[in-house]
Amino acid sequence: MNVLFILITLSSIVAGGFLIAFIWAVKTGQFDDGHTPAVRILFEDTKVSDTDSNNEEELTENK
Amino acid sequence: MAKEQLKCIHCGEDCGKYPVIWEDKPFCCNGCKTVYQIVNQNKLYTYYELEKTPGVRLDNPEFGDKFAYLDQEEIKNKLLEFKDGDFSKVTFFVPTIHCSSCIWLLENLNTLNSGISYSSVNFVKKEVSVTFKESKISLRQVVELMASVHYTPVISLEDLDKKKPKKTNRQLLFKLGVAGFSFGNIMMLSLPDYLAGASGVDPALQRFLSFLILILAVPVLVYSANDYLLSAYKNLKVKIVNTDMPISLGILALFGQSAFEILTNTGTGYFDSFAGFIFFLLIGKWYQGKTYEALSFDRDYKSYFPIAIAKVDGDKESIIQIRDLEKGDRILVRHNELIPVDSELVKGVARIDYSFVTGESNPVSKLIGDPIYAGGKQVGAAIELKVNKSVDQSNLTKLWNQSESGDINAKTLNTIVDRVSKWFTYVVIVLALGTAAFWFFIEPLRAISIFTAVLIVACPCALALSIPFTYGNSMRIFGKNGFYIKQTQVIENLSKIDSIVFDKTGTITESNAVKVVFEGEIELSEEETSLIKSVARQSTHPLSTALYNHFTNIETHYVRDFDEVPSSGVEGKIGDFVIKLGSKAYVCGNNLTQDFLQSQVFVGINGTCRGYFRLENKYRAGLSDLIDELGKRYELHLLSGDNEGEKERLLPLFKKANRLHFNQKPEDKLAYIQKLREDNKNVLMIGDGLNDAGALNSAQIGITIADDIYNFSPACDGILEARKFKFLASYLKMAHGSINTVKASFGISILYNTIGLGFAVQGLLTPIVAAILMPISSVTVVLFVSAITASLGLKYFSNLVEK
Incomplete structure (x- = not known):
């Protein structure tokens, strides 16, 4: 009982x-x-800037 | 000719006839396109993936030097929450936050500028906290960065006063945590006693458990329940009996009896019921107390004044804090900026939009030398003003002070629960004393314990829970349907209303829409309409703007030889046509006296007078149905700051001419409400502008109509979304339903109490009976009121869901 x-x-x-x-x-x-x-918590974790190629970025900036 | 409507990729608004196209994507304006470019250049594509058309449209995205004042050291230090070496933290209120894309973009601000190290959004409060390195980006640049993606922070004079963070809600959570902790553990430790049966628990163990329970119960009494005890004590001192009285009596009786039993080793006490009761009470309080944190019901002029303004000194321009403005200073007010002080026009064309003050959004033209009162917004090119009064002495500030003085006559109506409690308390005390006296003659030793047993069981647990849950639930249903109330008490007050007073401009009329009707012998052809639109477009006069906005989906032409004659009209040539728009004398060469009651724009094409456009305020959709319905149950009044021009149109609606009042100044409105109240009327005032502030405050309930609920609104008890105005009658019915639910739940509560009292007066109330009876009664009452209010919500609001 003592253990109680x-x-x-x-x-x-x-x-x-x-x-x-x-x-x-x-x-x-x-x-x-x-x-x-x-x-x-539902957002993707991927860092935005890393993976894409540089060409695409230049294209976007040109206009 | 209706082409397929293009929706702006950024904000989702209709792009109209000439969308801005970039990368094959349609935009409604250049502002939206620019944001799209910024977002895409930084590869934040997710912004447009999380939600469709998440953006915010700004009509005037250029901010120029607007935020230059943020470079001032003094202002900066007041705004920054903390500064540690290079790192600074600041929190902004950004009312345009509305979706998960907004959260995502604002929390990725560091991608847009590496000087920002961390940003986090509190969606409920619509706040953004930004931590940034001052060596890389200044406070001004942070604000400008946010403004460049159209999440412009709202920084007002109020922010300069050091904010006191609201801690009250946390206090309640602590109390709830402690009560819940003790309740759970006491329940567990009481279990051996429940289950031991006749033989009982081993006495040593029982004493150990009992003392542990006592220790757990003390913080519940002194910490978790102290609000109730203190409130009852304070009220007792001024000889008022409110709900906290019977609750406190019950709490003290429960605790005293239980502690006595344990300390004298005569019993196990009722601490399980005690802790459970307080835990449930606090849950009710928490549920009821959840309010709309992003909305503000107690704003004063500070929350709507800017912090600084441009001061002109010769040809030098500097930024000065509004509080430092002195009489005689010259200030420069640009497009869409607010005029912070009473002043006088010195230079420029002033068109002042006083919609904040009066609810009327058509700008008012002013001439050089005219006095301009604080609270208006300049529309058009920058104007120069000479300051006449300091901020504290401006007319607008006085309006506030006046409305506060109107607050002295207590707004609270005698609440139903206080009335019931009073009666309840007396009955319980009489009953307890009576029972004690009875037992004193039969078995004197038990008299005291039965006296406390009566107090314990009569403790209005269910009574105390029904109000928080009924009102809390109704408040949520209101909120879901576009009506936001300041606190749950408003629901009860709403049910007692017998008179409703409406403001006219901006309340029963739509603030931006104007009804345009053409009156002429021959209807205008589409070509002629397009000519008129083209000429109207050239002018910024309010009537021209109204005409221009009226003709949607019509092309405009190039206008030659445009001329504008002040206070007469405009003239322009398109191809072979000469178009004249303006007053009768100007267009038709007729010198008859004008009918000034309505706004009329005459049209002349090639010298022929074709007729005129009549511009009327447009009443909100469903107004006549609403007035008809309300008219059956309430006394309706109308107060308007305008002239009697619309009396003829309003009379059929409101029926009684003596309840329509025109040319009412803010003080008149206030006086009118006070007179109604002196006649013992319970008044609901519905208004929108600052000129209603006094009236809103002195009525039992003041409700503000707002197109955008996060915009500025005067102090009030509730904010109603403008497009939900037509459902006003449903809200009032719902309020009545809630009160009836409360009354019915009182019935249930008293039924339980009677059963409990039956046990108590016979001396049969054992801890286990109390532990079973109390939770059951609480749970049934909570379930009952939740179910009833939910069904009321469905009944009154299910057919109102739009789209």
Whole structure:
């Protein structure tokens, strides 16, 4: 039975850790904007400028 | 002759007859083409792939020296959020953000300029934060870069006052987090007690668990619930009983009884119900408190004034902060710039658009020496003005102050929940005392615990939840349908309205549309129309512009020998035709006195007087149906700043002549509303311009009509999208429906309370009964009101969905 006292204490400490994590998340503004991150995650990661050939760029700039 | 309509690749607007073509792609204007070029040169193709036609059209994309003031050290330091060595961070409000392409482009600003190291968008607030290296790019260049892709930041005088970031919402989240944490853990730790049955839990373990629960419950009482307790205490001091009173009584009774039981080792307490109750309450509060962050309902003139303006000193031109302007200074106001102070015209042709102030968007012409009041926008070439008053003393600023003084008579109507709470509190206290007295004679030892049990069970959990969820839900339904309210209380106030006062210009009339009717013996042929359009095009006079805009899809010709006679008319030659447009005397050579009530443009072709165009304000679509419908239930009034020219047209709509008032100055409007209120009317004022600000503020509810809801609007309780104006009656019905839902949910709540009280007065309320009864009653009430409001929303709004 005694082991329960230790386990419950431990579990409460772990739960407290999650509470602190939540408070940290609110403090760093992670709950301030509920929309943009949801959109942002769908963007492609590819850097825009690297892969394309230079010719194409000149063509675009000519006009 | 209708050709297939081309849509601009950038902004999606109709390109008209002469699209700008670049790389085989159609554009409506050069501005849009330029943005497309910038975006493509930098290989930001994704911008046009994420969304079709994501762009923003600017009618006047040239910004010239407009942002030169951002080079001034003083202004710069006030705008920058922080500066660390080379890195600076700034946040702009960009109202044109509207889609995922916008987010994408603005977050890739670093591709456009390597000086920008990071930019991030907050879509909900329509804000962009930019971190940049000042050695590579200046603040001004950052703003100009954004303006060059048509995401022009709005920087106003208000930004100079150091912003106080809103933290209130975060406070609520912390409280919610703590309450949720404690609620969950207390529930778990209470479980052994629920399940142990008759034999009970091992006493040592039970005491350990109970103390742990007590420790978890303390922060809920002192932190999460402190708003309710403090509010009840404050109200008690001034002898007012509001909703927080019965809630606080319940909270304190729950906590006190439970703590007592645990400390004296006589029971396990009701901390599970206690924490759950506060958790649900806070969820309700959070749900209700979600507001429209990008909209601003409490703006003053500061949010709409620019920061700086060009000052002329001899032939030198410098940028000066508006606050530093002094009487006698000369300022230069360019096209589309705002006139910040009361002044006098010194040089140039002034056409002032006072739509912000009056709602009337047709520019007013001014002559040299005329006084020009702050708040107008110059249309056309730059003008030079002499400052007459400093910013703080301008007429416009006074309008604000006046509207604030009108705010003194409290706007709040006695709320339904406060009335119910008052009654409820007294009943509960009487009942609790009565029960305690009864038990005192039968079993004195139990009297106190049964007294608290009555207080506990009577705690108006469901009552406190029904309002946040009903109003919160209705507010969202309103928002989805183009009506944005400041706070949920507005819904209740809307349901109590008995009189509606309309402003005319810009409210019941469309601010940009003019109805043009031709009156003449012979109708004009298409060729003649095109001649008239061509001549009208040459002039910037408001009537000419209106005529020009009226004839769409008609070609224009080259005009020779164009001449404009001020306050008379214009003349021009096309081929063999001589076209004259203007006043009757000018065009037809007839010296009859003019009818000034309506705007008329006479047309002369080759010396023959052909008739005239009558220009009328166009009423918003569906106005007459709306007025008819509203007229059945409400007393309707109309206040107009204009002359009586339209009385004949409006009388059939509003029926009663004594409720139509013309030539009303802002003060008259304010006084009229105040008089209505003195007659004990509950007034809804619907207006749009700054001249309604006082009236909007003194009415119980002030609603502003706006074509673009992110644009400036005077302080008000709600902003209604202009194209949704015709649905006003539906919003009012919905408000009524919401109130009835609340009343019905009170019924349910009281039913539960009666059942609970039944247990309590008999001394049968055990922790487990409380733990079951309270969540059930809360959940049913929340489900009930959500379902009813959703169905009301469908009933009133499903047929309104356009396109």
